[in-house]
Amino acid sequence: MKRNISLICLFALILVLFGCSKSIYGTYVNRDNPNEYMILKSDGTFFFRSTGVNSVGKYEIEIENDVIIFEHEEGHPIRSKIQGNKILTPGGRIWIKK
Numbered sequence: 001m002k003r004n005i006s007l008i009c010l011f012a013l014i015l016v017l018f019g020c021s022k023s024i025y026g027t028y029v030n031r032d033n034p035n036e037y038m039i040l041k042s043d044g045t046f047f048f049r050s051t052g053v054n055s056v057g058k059y060e061i062e063i064e065n066d067v068i069i070f071e072h073e074e075g076h077p078i079r080s081k082i083q084g085n086k087i088l089t090p091g092g093r094i095w096i097k098k
Contacts, residue, residue, distance in 0.1 A: 024061060024068065028087055028095035038087075038095060046070065 023042075030036035038048045040059060048055040048070075057072040061082075068087060070078045081088040085097040 024082065027098045029098055031094040031096055036093075048072075 025040050025042045028038050028040070033051070036050045038046055040046050044058050044060070046057055046059050048057075055072050055074070057070060059071065060069045061067070062069070066082045068080050068082055070080065072078070078090065080090065087095040089095070
């Protein structure tokens with residue numbers, strides 16, 4: 001019985017570790033305009049490039065809701081949805097991880 005419990009715990013730990021290894025960090029490109037992109041850095045900061053506009057700020061992830069919150073230096077926080085390798089912004093833009 002102890003062995004079964006140990007195996008179940010080990011299996012659960014492996015699932016958690018593999019689930020956490022999926023990284024949000026990297027470069028995302030606007031599906032409809034490949035000239036627009038954002039870079040999410042591992043330190044919780046981002047760089048955003050849109051048509052003629054550069055922006056920087058910080059982001060925070062709500063894992064339980066699959067939400068990322070962008071805080072631009074010059075604006076209000078923007079809540080976006082994380083779906084696999086995509087980020088869906090409130091304006092309907094879809095950003096795909098490269």
